[in-house]
Each structure stands twice: as C-alpha cells, then as structure tokens.
Amino acid sequence: xxxxxxxxxxxxxxxxxxxxxxxxxxxxxxxxxxxxxxxxxxxxxxxxxxxxxxxxxxxxxxxxxxxxxxxxxxxxxxxxxx
Amino acid sequence: xxxxxxxxxxxxxxxxxxxxxxxxxxxxxxxxxxxxxxxxxxxxxxxxxxxxxxxxxxxxxxxxxxxxxxxxxxxxxxxxxxxxxxxxxxxxxxxxxxxxxxxxxxxxxxxxxxxxxxxxxxxxxxxxxxxxxxxxxxxxxxxxxxxx
Numbered sequence: 001x002x003x004x005x006x007x008x009x010x011x012x013x014x015x016x017x018x019x020x021x022x023x024x025x026x027x028x029x030x031x032x033x034x035x036x037x038x039x040x041x042x043x044x045x046x047x048x049x050x051x052x053x054x055x056x057x058x059x060x061x062x063x064x065x066x067x068x069x070x071x072x073x074x075x076x077x078x079x080x081x082x
Numbered sequence: 083x084x085x086x087x088x089x090x091x092x093x094x095x096x097x098x099x100x101x102x103x104x105x106x107x108x109x110x111x112x113x114x115x116x117x118x119x120x121x122x123x124x125x126x127x128x129x130x131x132x133x134x135x136x137x138x139x140x141x142x143x144x145x146x147x148x149x150x151x152x153x154x155x156x157x158x159x160x161x162x163x164x165x166x167x168x169x170x171x172x173x174x175x176x177x178x179x180x181x182x183x184x185x186x187x188x189x190x191x192x193x194x195x196x197x198x199x200x201x202x203x204x205x206x207x208x209x210x211x212x213x214x215x216x217x218x219x220x221x222x223x224x225x226x227x228x229x230x
Contacts (some may be wrong), residue, residue: 006195008135008137008205008207009135009209009220010207010220010228013220014230032102044230045230047228047230048228048230051222053205055140055205056138058137058139058140058143059140060114060140060144074137074140076137076205077207077209077220077224077228078207078228079201079202079203079204079205079222079223080201080206080207080208080221080222080223080228081134081136081141081165081177081200081201081204081206081207081208082118082176082177082197082200082201082204
C-alpha cells in the first residue's frame with residue numbers, strides 16, 4: 001500500500017518537502033508501519049522517530065491503529081507551543 | 083477556523099485584557115491569566131523573534147479538549163486559550179491563557195496546568211531566530227533545539 005505522509009515544521013524543513021509517498025509492506029498496515037517506512041526511507045531520523053506523533057484524519061493515534069490508503073496522515077515533530 | 087471564541091490560533095496580535103474579559107463572569111471570584119511573551123534571549127543567545135506554526139485543525143481540537151479537561155478537573159467557570167501563529171516579535175505575547183473560578187486556588191492551578199499541558203500535547207511548533215545571524219532553530223517542549 002502507498003500512503004502520502006505530510007511533514008510539518010522541523011521535519012518539513014529538514015526533509016525539504018511537505019509530503020512524501022511511502023510504501024507500506026504490511027498487508028494490513030498500522031500507524032507503526034508508517035514510522036517504520038519513514039525510518040527506512042530516512043535512517044538519519046531513527047532516534048527522533050521515538051519522539052514523533054502520528055495524526056490520522058486529524059486525530060493523534062497509537063501505533064496499533066490501522067491505516068487506509070485514503071487516510072490523511074501527518075507526521076508531527078516534538079511540539080514547541082507556549 | 084473555530085467558532086469557539088475561547089479557543090483561538092491567530093496571526094494577529096493577542097490582547098491579554100480582552101481574553102481576561104472573555105472569561106470574567108458574575109459567578110467567578112477571580113480571573114487568573116498567563117501571558118507568554120517572546121524573550122530576547124534563550125540559552126545564552128540573543129533572540130530576534132519567533133515563528134509559530136501548527137497543525138491547525140488538530141491543534142484547535144486539542145486546545146478545546148485541554149480546556150474542557152481543565153474546566154472539569156478544576157471546576158472552572160470559564161477558560162480561554164489564545165495562541166499566536168506566524169512571526170512574533172520580542173515583547174509580544176505568544177500565548178494568553180485566562181481562567182475564571184469561584185475561588186482563586188483553582189484558577190491558579192488550572193492556569194499552570196493549561197500552559198504545562200499545552201507545551202507537551204498540542205501540535206504547535208516554534209522556530210527561534212538569533213541575533214548572531216546563526217541558523218534559526220526549531221525548539222522542542224523542553225526548550226532545547228530539535229535535532230536528528
């Protein structure tokens with residue numbers, strides 16, 4: 001399955017792009033599969049990956065949440081509000 | 083954008099007194115507000131200004147949820163959270179949190195709870211620009227630069 005992942009703030013600038021098509025190898029992919037695919041594509045983010053949140057259709061989800069190809073997926077770097 | 087006047091992400095300057103008036107109520111014995119200002123230094127470096135961005139839909143949703151949690155947990159009368167987006171100059175407010183409650187202790191506690199939770203749970207990002215001309219840096223919830 002292919003999913004489009006949207007990047008924000010630090011991630012967007014570091015990667016130099018706003019979104020990216022990632023390939024998920026699992027038959028029934030979860031949010032965790034997205035992180036794995038992201039790290040596989042960008043190994044330099046392996047450490048930071050633990051601090052990323054995933055939003056699916058504008059909700060923060062846990063790594064077990066299943067993913068559809070049509071989902072809106074955002075990868076969120078550590079927050080800095082306030 | 084949200085139609086809830088108590089929750090606001092805006093590129094316009096924040097008006098702390100207006101947010102305080104928003105939460106004032108005849109049933110409340112006090113209003114406590116926290117105003118976060120853009121400081122001219124951080125970790126020993128001169129700061130020229132900040133730039134904020136957010137996942138707007140999610141950030142508004144999470145701010146509203148945070149407000150609802152605080153209302154219930156501290157028994158508040160009203161609570162409002164307004165946060166700046168885009169460029170914020172030194173001395174300008176980046177965030178205004180105001181709460182009202184029947185008695186002062188709940189209002190003080192709720193205000194602190196809200197700013198602490200906002201920093202760690204709401205998808206808002208902050209970039210710092212420095213006076214020494216060095217590269218701007220995205221700053222994490224602990225105030226330290228985000229790095230790979």
